Structure formats: C-alpha cells, structure tokens
Amino acid sequence: MALFGRRKKQQEDVVEVAETPxxxxxxxxxxxxxxxxxxxxxxxxxxxxxxPAFGQQILDAIDLSICEDIESDIDLPGFDNSAMDGYAVHAADTVGAEEGQPVVLAVVGEVAAGGWSEEPLPPGTAIKIMTGAPIPEGADSVVPYEVTDRGSDDVAIRVPARTGQHIRRRGEDVTEGDLMMRTGERLGARTIGLLAAIGVDKVMVRxxxxxxxxxxxxxxxxxxxxxxxxxxxxxxxxxxxxxxxxxxxxxxxxxxxxxxxxxxxxxxxxxxxxxxxxxxxxxxxxxxxxxxxxxxxxxxxxxxxxxxxxxxxxxxxxxxxxxxxxxxxxxxxxxxxxxxxxxxxxxxxxxxxxGIEPLFRPQVRAIATHLIRSAPGRKQFARGVVTTDPGGRRRVTAVGGHGSHLVSNLAKANALIVMDPDVDQVAAGSPVTVWLLDENG
Amino acid sequence: MALFGRRKKQQEDVVEVAETPxxxxxxxxxxxxxxxxxxxxxxxxxxxxxxPAFGQQILDAIDLSICEDIESDIDLPGFDNSAMDGYAVHAADTVGAEEGQPVVLAVVGEVAAGGWSEEPLPPGTAIKIMTGAPIPEGADSVVPYEVTDRGSDDVAIRVPARTGQHIRRRGEDVTEGDLMMRTGERLGARTIGLLAAIGVDKVMVRxxxxxxxxxxxxxxxxxxxxxxxxxxxxxxxxxxxxxxxxxxxxxxxxxxxxxxxxxxxxxxxxxxxxxxxxxxxxxxxxxxxxxxxxxxxxxxxxxxxxxxxxxxxxxxxxxxxxxxxxxxxxxxxxxxxxxxxxxxxxxxxxxxxxGIEPLFRPQVRAIATHLIRSAPGRKQFARGVVTTDPGGRRRVTAVGGHGSHLVSNLAKANALIVMDPDVDQVAAGSPVTVWLLDENG
Structure with a gap:
C-alpha cells in the first residue's frame, strides 16, 4: 500500500492503471x-x-432462428401449368361441344410434368397434358380426362372449355422478389417446404x-x-x-x-x-x-x-x-x-x-380453483396444473406444498403460478398469473 | 409348369396351397x-x-413414450433432513429462550449434507447442521442461523424452537412403492428429474x-x-x-x-x-x-x-x-x-x-372471421390462421386459395380448417372445426 501510494504520487499524470474487467x-x-x-x-x-450465425442445411435448421431476410429468386409456379390430367386446347375450338355432339380435335402429342417444348399448339388441335406439366404456347385451357373419351390420336370433348380453366398461372403463388422469411423467424416444417420450393437449400441461422x-x-x-x-x-x-x-x-x-x-x-x-x-x-x-x-x-x-x-x-x-x-x-x-x-x-x-423471441414463457391469466396463499415480500412461484375448458377458459390448481425439495409435484405440474411480492393470497375464482410450461412461444 | 402340375396332381390331398398374403x-x-x-x-x-420397446438412458428418452409402470424403490426424502442451515437441537432445551436471555447449548459437532452418524444427539447439546443434512437421532428441530449467534463451541439461541420445525420428513415427497409413471406417459424434463431423484437411470421406451x-x-x-x-x-x-x-x-x-x-x-x-x-x-x-x-x-x-x-x-x-x-x-x-x-x-x-397418445392433432372449434366456402361431397381441408384472444377465444381466418400447389400460404398457416362433406359454407361468426398444427398433444 505504501509503495503503491508512492508510485502513484510520482507518476500521477502518466500511469494508466490497468482496469480489471x-x-x-x-x-x-x-x-x-x-x-x-x-x-x-x-x-x-x-x-x-x-x-454468431452460420450456414446450415434447411432440414437441419428446423426450430432455429433465421438471420437473414429471404426473398424468392423465382416465380412459383415457375410457368403456367396444368392443374389436371387432360388435354391442353384452344378454348375457342371447343365452343358448342355437348354430350352426344362432342368436338373432336387431333391429338398432336403429349406433355408430361417436366416436359418442355418451344413449339406452339396449332389451332384446332389438342395435346395430352399431365398435372403440373407446362401449358404449351397458344393453348389457353385444359380439358380434364373426365369430359373426354381419353383418345390418343383424336379426342372427343363433350363440354366446352372456359378460357383459362385448370391452368395454374406462373407466379400466382410467389413472385420473384417476394419476401419469404424475415430475420428472427424460426424454421418449421412448412417454412422449410417453402424454402425448398424456391430453391433455397441453406440458410443462415443461430x-x-x-x-x-x-x-x-x-x-x-x-x-x-x-x-x-x-x-x-x-x-x-x-x-x-x-x-x-x-x-x-x-x-x-x-x-x-x-x-x-x-x-x-x-x-x-x-x-x-x-x-x-x-x-x-x-x-x-x-x-x-x-x-x-x-x-x-x-x-x-x-x-x-x-x-x-x-x-x-x-x-x-x-x-x-x-x-x-x-x-x-x-x-x-x-x-x-x-x-x-x-x-x-x-x-x-x-x-x-x-435469437428466439419471445424470450419468456407465455404468461397468461387463469382462474384459481381454490384459495392460494402466498408469502408476501418475495415473488412466489407455486407449481400448478392448468386445464382449459372447451370454451378456452383456463383454470389453475396448485399442486404440492411450498417445500422446494418436493420433486413429485413438479413432475405433475404444467404451469408455474406466479404471485407478485405484494400479494398474500388469491381467492378461489380470482384470476392469477401463470407461466405455461408446456407451450413454447 | 408341367412338372409342378404333375406333382400337384399326385399329392393332391396332402399339398397345402401357400396363401398369398x-x-x-x-x-x-x-x-x-x-x-x-x-x-x-x-x-x-x-x-x-x-x-418394440428398448432400454434407453433417461435423458435420451426425452419426448418418448414409456413402456412400463415405474414405482419408486425408495422414499423421498430418504431420511429426515434439515430445511435450513443452523443447529439441530432437542426443542425442549430451548424453552424460554428470548432476545437478551438466550439459551446457550454446547455445540458437539457439525453435520454436512451427505454426512451421517449413528450417534444420537445428547440432550442439552446442539449440532451444527447444513441444509439437506440428516437430522441426528434424538434431535427434533432445527434452529436457523438467523436466531443464533452462529457460535462454534457454544451457541446462543434467542427464540424457542417448535418441535419438528425446519425438518423435512422422510417420505413426505415420495414413499417407497408409489407409482411414479404409467405406461404410455411421455418423458419430459420434469419427469426425467423425478426418475433421476428416485435413482432410475434407464427406462423402457418406444x-x-x-x-x-x-x-x-x-x-x-x-x-x-x-x-x-x-x-x-x-x-x-x-x-x-x-x-x-x-x-x-x-x-x-x-x-x-x-x-x-x-x-x-x-x-x-x-x-x-x-x-x-x-x-x-x-x-x-x-x-x-x-x-x-x-x-x-x-x-x-x-x-x-x-x-x-x-x-x-x-x-x-x-x-x-x-x-x-x-x-x-x-x-x-x-x-x-x-x-x-x-x-x-x-x-x-x-x-x-x-406409442404416443392422442394419435390425432388437437381438434377444436374456432369462430370463422369471414365466410368460408366449401365444396360439398368431400371433406375439405383449408389452410387457416388461428388466433386466440386474451380471454381464450379462438378465431380462424382462411389463408390462400384452394389450389393444392400453393405453398406460400401453407407456410403462413398454423391450422387446418376442416369441413365435413355435407358442409357447403361456414358463415362469418360461426364455429368451425380446426386442427392446430403447432400444438403437440
């Protein structure tokens, strides 16, 4: 102490005392x-x-919090495609078709899901098309198998087609540039499916x-x-x-x-x-x-x-x-x-x-089914069982005593009953705050 | 085939025709x-x-369904023990103690958590005791530090002790033979804690x-x-x-x-x-x-x-x-x-x-916030967002169209709106059945 005192005095204006963190x-x-x-x-x-965030394969990132905004680079669907198995046609060619007097069109080919052709569909013809397959240029509607004779060379169509029927339009689900996920959202099965659908295989997560x-x-x-x-x-x-x-x-x-x-x-x-x-x-x-x-x-x-x-x-x-x-x-x-x-x-x-919000358990109110006593001066946490009636009303019953060594009642509880320091009791039928232990926010 | 036919003919009344499953x-x-x-x-x-069930370490069995009834082999607590840091005494020895006129007892030793002695506590003496340590034979109450002078050779006690005070009794939490878990229950953190407390390290689970x-x-x-x-x-x-x-x-x-x-x-x-x-x-x-x-x-x-x-x-x-x-x-x-x-x-x-019950998603009713149309003849599943107001009332809004290719709305949904085949619409303000997708029963 004496030495320290001397040194300090001598070097008062030059020494920097190392700060202990x-x-x-x-x-x-x-x-x-x-x-x-x-x-x-x-x-x-x-x-x-x-x-710190790191890149993770989407399926392994389930339940984790995403650290980037994700926009779609593509349209979904990526192309106009058929919602049915049937025939792509020019709707105008089917005018007047009826039961007993079908319109017959030449079938010029077949387009499967994943198939693609630059060639437009000539007027007066039909092309067989599978669900999900791209609508050929020129065609403007899909006639489902059910109203045809399912012909291979020619097809007999019994009901006139409405323009645009059974066509899923490019971009009607997602448009390029749409925001798909925001920073802080958590990945679940359905969002993982969405990311995969727009071609994303990895994401930055905590x-x-x-x-x-x-x-x-x-x-x-x-x-x-x-x-x-x-x-x-x-x-x-x-x-x-x-x-x-x-x-x-x-x-x-x-x-x-x-x-x-x-x-x-x-x-x-x-x-x-x-x-x-x-x-x-x-x-x-x-x-x-x-x-x-x-x-x-x-x-x-x-x-x-x-x-x-x-x-x-x-x-x-x-x-x-x-x-x-x-x-x-x-x-x-x-x-x-x-x-x-x-x-x-x-x-x-x-x-x-x-990086998961909210940080705290869902804190809700429930009706006490009986008198619950509290020791004032400290915030009290009692073990409770919360039940919800079909109408959505929550009731809570305390289980076990106040002893902090009692583990059997802890296992039975699904909630903590939380009473502020100024509360000395909660009457039967009165609301009390509970933390729900089995619900993840 | 010919050979097989011959053999079959010869042995017609002894051959058993193998049944195709x-x-x-x-x-x-x-x-x-x-x-x-x-x-x-x-x-x-x-x-x-x-x-089939197999034995699993309890911590690795979290969320799994147990395939045995588990009874406790021990009492919890396993022995009478102190709920406070203080002195174990004979309550009778503290009669008349008061502020300014304490009872002074000789301190004959100290018992820590985990410590154990067969020796009874002589009348007229005290023994220092830690929270969780076993109450020596003969002692019938614990005097907390706060009402003593915390003496080492002798202790001055300023408040008379009630018989039994600050003692946690053997078996007051769990008694040997108590049923702790039933077949079919799922393990969670709190039940894992309970199993550990009764000494169980492995369980049979699916x-x-x-x-x-x-x-x-x-x-x-x-x-x-x-x-x-x-x-x-x-x-x-x-x-x-x-x-x-x-x-x-x-x-x-x-x-x-x-x-x-x-x-x-x-x-x-x-x-x-x-x-x-x-x-x-x-x-x-x-x-x-x-x-x-x-x-x-x-x-x-x-x-x-x-x-x-x-x-x-x-x-x-x-x-x-x-x-x-x-x-x-x-x-x-x-x-x-x-x-x-x-x-x-x-x-x-x-x-x-x-082996997890219930097999199905929680199926509840929610109030439709708007008219929801359904196509009769088939059970309809629409994507929905369910919100619960602070009073516990659920409301549901359908998201997206009926197209089964629309993944973006699926990602937004937290429920499926379920309409029976005979339903053609649900009016705004009417209840409709929903399956809650983010709640695990």
Missing part, C-alpha cells in the same frame, strides 16, 4: 437487500450476446447453444448406482436441467457430479469452458459453510452473487468465466428452486443466445 | 367410389404395430421410428441446384414431410429424388427397406399415365390404392412392403395435398409406432 453495476436492491426477479433477469440478459450442466454436492449419487449411506441422495437437478435445456433447443452436455471440493469444482468448470456457450451449475450458492461454488468462482472470472426477491430461488449466481467470458448461471441446489430459477433466468438466456 | 378387406366406399377420411385412417392404423422420405417425379430438381429447363421445379415435398416427421419425433432419412422410371422407383424403395420403420413417398399415385408408384409397388408388397373423400388429398396409397412388411404411405405429389395427407394419415401412424 468487472461486470456492469448490479441492479438496486430493496430494503431487505433483495433484487427483484425482473431486475436480475434483465441484468443477466444484457450481458448475453446472441451466438446455432443450438452448447450448454454444460453440472451439479455439485458431496451427498449426490448418480442414478442407477447404489446409495452408500442413508444421508446420500440421487442427483436429479442435472437431469432436470439438462432435459429442460434440451427441450428448449440447446445441445446439452451433462457433466458428472462434483463434490464439495474447491479444487475439483474449479477444475471441472475450467475443463468445460472450451466447449460451452453457457454453463449451468446447481448447488453451492447459498450461505452455508459448504457453498463452495460461491467461494471459488470469483477466482475464475467476473461474478455476481445475490439474493433475489423470489421464492423459491432466492440465492443466485452469475458470471462471465475465463478468457472467453463464457456465461455461467449458478443456481441453488434444491430441485424446485433450481427448476424455477431455470425458468426465470436460464431459459430466457438460452433463447437470447439462439 | 393380402391386406385386410378395405373399408366401404360411397356411391362415387370414395372412402371416408376417417375410414382410411382407421384402416391404416389397424395395420400398424407399435415399435424408439423414434426411422422414417424414409422420398419424392418422385422427373420434373423435380434438388434445391440449391439450377433449374435446367423452364418446366422443372424444386422438390419441396420431401423437405416439407421430412421436417414434419422430424418435428413429430421421427428419425428421418430424406432420400434423393427419383424420376418417373419404374425400375429406379423399385430399386430405391427396395434399398431403403432395411433401415425403415415407415416409408413415405410423394407423387405417382394419381390417374395419370406417369403415376408409376401406383404401377410398380404391387410388385414389392401388398398394396392398397384408393380415392379418399377429401380435398386436397384424394388419391392415396398404402402398402406393407418386402419380407418385413414395412409400412409405406404413398401420398399425392402436390405440396398441399401431400401435407394435408401427412397430417391426416402419416402423423397418426408415426405416433402409433411411437
């Missing part, structure tokens, strides 16, 4: 030192950049983020192995979160468990940085003496540990780790806390990485 | 020779067997069917390549259907295009039989002279070509092909016909192979 200033807290859920979510999101999931805790055991003492329990968090991230479109690497050992935690995280666009951990971020994630991660990058005004999910950690500043979200270790935190923070981050 | 008798047709959409769908489905998609037609060109003459067009069907099958959970192999050549079609199908649980083709099933799929497939297996009372999608083909009787669905070649046929027939077949 730091996270942006965190959001404000309430009187109790808690950050709001919305503030924390916004704080994380502002530090996440969309992944890739699936590589998400590493890691659970910490010496008490955890891999499912499928025996519990060695009665105080051990199976790791469910890393499976729960890996499954959720996969359902949200990520490419997930579930890493084995790490015990409560500072060096092992640091090593495991360091090993994963090279392949991660996002790291998610659970456990070790609370106030306990064994909450080592919180203790060691500041050595590996810029971190932010805080308490969020939500229940469950109060202790939260975030960091930009290593040289590449890989985003890392450190969630609490109780399964329900971890899952609610995933929904509140991780899913929006994954969607931002992928 | 045939498909079951097809459903009846209407006066116009058309089969109803529902009858044809049922006819296909009765000939499809679910794929696999993703291997679906081969192949488009026929000499006029077709691969997207990304130049059109060589003005009558060619890009193959969009195989991309559309491959994308749809992938979205529906299949493992899709999109095979290159096959021209209108009988031998090439037979060869391509034969080559795919070995890796296919289902083959889908488009094109070549109508009445045209180049509809070769219909012409050649009876040589490779048992087939059924028919006309269905629906529009689009009238010509349909089905077969059980090769020695293994691989199901094959032969769809018409117009993109919209192919897609509507996929929704009506292929998707339910894929879901039956996977």
């Amino acid at each position: 730091t996270l942006p200033p965190p959001p404000p807290t309430d009187a109790g030192g808690l950050r709001s859920m919305e503030d924390h979510r916004a704080y994380l999101l502002e530090q996440i950049e969309q992944l 890739p699936r983020p590589r998400v590493v999931v890691l659970a910490t805790g010496s008490e955890l055991v891999e499912p499928g192995r025996p519990l060695e003492n009665p105080a051990q329990l199976y790791d469910s968090n890393s499976y729960l979160l890996a499954g959720a991230a996969r359902a949200d479109g990520a490419q997930v690497f579930r890493v084995g468990l790490v015990g409560d050992d500072a060096e092992a935690i640091k090593q495991s995280i360091s090993d994963q940085l090279v392949r991660a666009d996002l790291i998610i951990t659970t456990g070790g971020v609370s106030q306990g003496d064994y909450d080592l994630v919180k203790a060691v991660m500041p050595e590996l990058g810029m971190t932010d540990f805080c308490q969020v005004a939500m229940q469950p999910g109060k202790p939260q950690g975030f960091g930009l780790i290593g040289e590449d500043r890989v985003p890392m979200i450190m969630l609490p270790g109780n399964p329900v806390s971890a899952y609610v935190s995933y929904e509140a923070f991780v899913r929006p981050v994954i969607r931002k990485l992928m | 045939t498909l079951p008798p097809p459903p009846p047709t209407d006066a116009g020779g058309l089969r109803s959409m529902e009858d044809h769908r049922a006819y296909l489905l009765e000939q499809i067997e679910q794929l 696999p993703r069917p291997r679906v081969v998609v192949l488009a026929t037609g000499s006029e077709l060109v691969e997207p990304g390549r130049p059109l060589e003459n003005p009558a060619q067009l890009y193959d969009s069907n195989s991309y559309l259907l491959a994308g749809a099958a992938r979205a529906d959970g299949a493992q899709v192999f999109r095979v290159g295009l096959v021209g209108d050549d009988a031998e090439a079609i037979k060869q391509s199908i034969s080559d795919q039989l070995v890796r296919a649980d289902l083959i889908i083709t488009t094109g070549g099933v109508s009445q045209g002279d180049y509809d070769l799929v219909k012409a050649v497939m009876p040589e490779l297996g048992m087939t059924d070509f028919c006309q269905v009372a629906m529009q689009p999608g009238k010509p349909q083909g089905f077969g059980l092909i090769g020695e293994d009787r691989v199901p094959m669905i032969m769809l018409p070649g117009n993109p919209v016909s192919a897609y509507v046929s996929y929704e009506a027939f292929v998707r339910p077949v894929i879901r039956k192979l996977m």
Whole structure:
C-alpha cells in the first residue's frame, strides 16, 4: 500500500492503471437487500450476446432462428401449368361441344410434368397434358380426362372449355422478389417446404447453444448406482436441467457430479469452458459453510452473487468465466428452486443466445380453483396444473406444498403460478398469473 | 409348369396351397367410389404395430413414450433432513429462550449434507447442521442461523424452537412403492428429474421410428441446384414431410429424388427397406399415365390404392412392403395435398409406432372471421390462421386459395380448417372445426 501510494504520487499524470474487467453495476436492491426477479433477469440478459450465425442445411435448421431476410429468386409456379390430367386446347375450338355432339380435335402429342417444348399448339388441335406439366404456347385451357373419351390420336370433348380453366398461372403463388422469411423467424416444417420450393437449400441461422450442466454436492449419487449411506441422495437437478435445456433447443452436455471440493469444482468448470456457450451449475450458492461454488468462482472470472426477491430461488449466481467470458448461471441446489430459477433466468438466456423471441414463457391469466396463499415480500412461484375448458377458459390448481425439495409435484405440474411480492393470497375464482410450461412461444 | 402340375396332381390331398398374403378387406366406399377420411385412417392404423420397446438412458428418452409402470424403490426424502442451515437441537432445551436471555447449548459437532452418524444427539447439546443434512437421532428441530449467534463451541439461541420445525420428513415427497409413471406417459424434463431423484437411470421406451422420405417425379430438381429447363421445379415435398416427421419425433432419412422410371422407383424403395420403420413417398399415385408408384409397388408388397373423400388429398396409397412388411404411405405429389395427407394419415401412424397418445392433432372449434366456402361431397381441408384472444377465444381466418400447389400460404398457416362433406359454407361468426398444427398433444 505504501509503495503503491508512492508510485502513484510520482507518476500521477502518466500511469494508466490497468482496469480489471468487472461486470456492469448490479441492479438496486430493496430494503431487505433483495433484487427483484425482473431486475436480475434483465441484468443477466444484457450481458448475453446472441451466438454468431452460420450456414446450415434447411432440414437441419428446423426450430432455429433465421438471420437473414429471404426473398424468392423465382416465380412459383415457375410457368403456367396444368392443374389436371387432360388435354391442353384452344378454348375457342371447343365452343358448342355437348354430350352426344362432342368436338373432336387431333391429338398432336403429349406433355408430361417436366416436359418442355418451344413449339406452339396449332389451332384446332389438342395435346395430352399431365398435372403440373407446362401449358404449351397458344393453348389457353385444359380439358380434364373426365369430359373426354381419353383418345390418343383424336379426342372427343363433350363440354366446352372456359378460357383459362385448370391452368395454374406462373407466379400466382410467389413472385420473384417476394419476401419469404424475415430475420428472427424460426424454421418449421412448412417454412422449410417453402424454402425448398424456391430453391433455397441453406440458410443462415443461430446455432443450438452448447450448454454444460453440472451439479455439485458431496451427498449426490448418480442414478442407477447404489446409495452408500442413508444421508446420500440421487442427483436429479442435472437431469432436470439438462432435459429442460434440451427441450428448449440447446445441445446439452451433462457433466458428472462434483463434490464439495474447491479444487475439483474449479477444475471441472475450467475443463468445460472450451466447449460451452453457457454453463449451468446447481448447488453451492447459498450461505452455508459448504457453498463452495460461491467461494471459488470469483477466482475464475467476473461474478455476481445475490439474493433475489423470489421464492423459491432466492440465492443466485452469475458470471462471465475465463478468457472467453463464457456465461455461467449458478443456481441453488434444491430441485424446485433450481427448476424455477431455470425458468426465470436460464431459459430466457438460452433463447437470447439462439435469437428466439419471445424470450419468456407465455404468461397468461387463469382462474384459481381454490384459495392460494402466498408469502408476501418475495415473488412466489407455486407449481400448478392448468386445464382449459372447451370454451378456452383456463383454470389453475396448485399442486404440492411450498417445500422446494418436493420433486413429485413438479413432475405433475404444467404451469408455474406466479404471485407478485405484494400479494398474500388469491381467492378461489380470482384470476392469477401463470407461466405455461408446456407451450413454447 | 408341367412338372409342378404333375406333382400337384399326385399329392393332391396332402399339398397345402401357400396363401398369398393380402391386406385386410378395405373399408366401404360411397356411391362415387370414395372412402371416408376417417375410414382410411382407421384402416391404416389397424395395420400398424407399435415399435418394440428398448432400454434407453433417461435423458435420451426425452419426448418418448414409456413402456412400463415405474414405482419408486425408495422414499423421498430418504431420511429426515434439515430445511435450513443452523443447529439441530432437542426443542425442549430451548424453552424460554428470548432476545437478551438466550439459551446457550454446547455445540458437539457439525453435520454436512451427505454426512451421517449413528450417534444420537445428547440432550442439552446442539449440532451444527447444513441444509439437506440428516437430522441426528434424538434431535427434533432445527434452529436457523438467523436466531443464533452462529457460535462454534457454544451457541446462543434467542427464540424457542417448535418441535419438528425446519425438518423435512422422510417420505413426505415420495414413499417407497408409489407409482411414479404409467405406461404410455411421455418423458419430459420434469419427469426425467423425478426418475433421476428416485435413482432410475434407464427406462423402457418406444424408439423414434426411422422414417424414409422420398419424392418422385422427373420434373423435380434438388434445391440449391439450377433449374435446367423452364418446366422443372424444386422438390419441396420431401423437405416439407421430412421436417414434419422430424418435428413429430421421427428419425428421418430424406432420400434423393427419383424420376418417373419404374425400375429406379423399385430399386430405391427396395434399398431403403432395411433401415425403415415407415416409408413415405410423394407423387405417382394419381390417374395419370406417369403415376408409376401406383404401377410398380404391387410388385414389392401388398398394396392398397384408393380415392379418399377429401380435398386436397384424394388419391392415396398404402402398402406393407418386402419380407418385413414395412409400412409405406404413398401420398399425392402436390405440396398441399401431400401435407394435408401427412397430417391426416402419416402423423397418426408415426405416433402409433411411437406409442404416443392422442394419435390425432388437437381438434377444436374456432369462430370463422369471414365466410368460408366449401365444396360439398368431400371433406375439405383449408389452410387457416388461428388466433386466440386474451380471454381464450379462438378465431380462424382462411389463408390462400384452394389450389393444392400453393405453398406460400401453407407456410403462413398454423391450422387446418376442416369441413365435413355435407358442409357447403361456414358463415362469418360461426364455429368451425380446426386442427392446430403447432400444438403437440
């Protein structure tokens, strides 16, 4: 300190102090030192950049977000073509045709789908034509098989043709220059079909983020192995979160468990940085003496540990780790806390990485089927089952207690019931906000 | 032939004539020779067997249908444990504690999550305990850090403890023998978490069917390549259907295009039989002279070509092909016909192979925003956009014309408007049935 003080004094106007990179200033807290859920979510999101776009084969780009506006280079159909199997004719040649007194025309050839001829159809003749085949120059209507004798050399036509009948016009579906997809839209089967139809085989999309999931805790055991003492329990968090991230479109690497050992935690995280666009951990971020994630991660990058005004999910950690500043979200270790935190923070981050809007779950109102109590002061997330009646009205029933260790009811839920910090109860029959967990916006 | 005839004669009463296998008798047709959409769908489905179940790692089984009832072998929690960081005590020892006059207990040790001791907690003492750590025998409540001085040798407790406070009881979430999942349920992130929590790492599921998609037609060109003459067009069907099958959970192999050549079609199908649980083709099933799929497939297996009372999608083909009787669905070649046929027939077949219920798209009613005309006599499928207002009321607007070649409007649609054969129009403001294309039941 003394030395530093001297040097600083001597070189005051020439030295540039190397700035240690730091996270942006965190959001404000309430009187109790808690950050709001919305503030924390916004704080994380502002530090996440969309992944760079790359070219992908259209079929492999399904569900991904497109990073370019796509205009059609061609007309669809590309040429006037037949909507029926039949005969292309000059409509004028069929005037007066009727049952018992058909018009007979010479059949001068046949045009299949994909066939093409520069030669115009002479007046007074017909040419056999298949569905999708180009209308020869001069012909102005198609007479379907059904009203002919299906002749080969000559054809007898029993009904006069209307000009233009059964012809699909060039460009009636898509015109060259039409905008087919906009930046930010996601590819689905039907848009992939449309892109193929205009001849596009590759598109620029944001890739699936590589998400590493890691659970910490010496008490955890891999499912499928025996519990060695009665105080051990199976790791469910890393499976729960890996499954959720996969359902949200990520490419997930579930890493084995790490015990409560500072060096092992640091090593495991360091090993994963090279392949991660996002790291998610659970456990070790609370106030306990064994909450080592919180203790060691500041050595590996810029971190932010805080308490969020939500229940469950109060202790939260975030960091930009290593040289590449890989985003890392450190969630609490109780399964329900971890899952609610995933929904509140991780899913929006994954969607931002992928360039998918909206970032958040569909948030709707449902009628509470019974009294739902809430603990005021923190935003409450309760597990719920939403049903929709045939008229489209949604009702919600809370399932399970408030314990953040209760996984069986989490599996039954299809929604989170969300109650603001100033709410202490929702009466039966009153509307309450829910996040729909099985609907992807 | 002569030899065979002789032998047959000699052994007339012992020979068993080998029965040529045939498909079951097809459903009846209407006066116009058309089969109803529902009858044809049922006819296909009765000939499809679910794929055999196999053991899969739980995380890789996401979205798949489970083929066993799963009961828990353990209690959850597996032991009484602490819901807080604090001290495990005998509640009786804290009677009378208050601010300014705390009860002081000797701290006899510390128990971390995963820690375990057979030794009971002596009366008059406390033991430091972390969230999730087992409650020592004898202790009956947990005093959180917040109401103590966080002492190490002795702890001063300022509030009396209630018996049982902050203890999560063994089995309060799941009891050994509880049914966790039933046959037929699908795995999602939250159920995967639950299975992991009870120690299950593998489950029996029906696999993703291997679906081969192949488009026929000499006029077709691969997207990304130049059109060589003005009558060619890009193959969009195989991309559309491959994308749809992938979205529906299949493992899709999109095979290159096959021209209108009988031998090439037979060869391509034969080559795919070995890796296919289902083959889908488009094109070549109508009445045209180049509809070769219909012409050649009876040589490779048992087939059924028919006309269905629906529009689009009238010509349909089905077969059980090769020695293994691989199901094959032969769809018409117009993109919209192919897609509507996929929704009506292929998707339910894929879901039956996977053991997923319900087989059909969610079918709901929506209010038509305008007059929608229908051609009576066949079930009509129109492309529609369904919107849901905040109150949950659905409205539907038809997009695009009736032409089955119009792919741009298909990409905009999120629903099929379904009108029965006896309907000729739906008035603005009236309800109409829709299939929701972006919701997976």
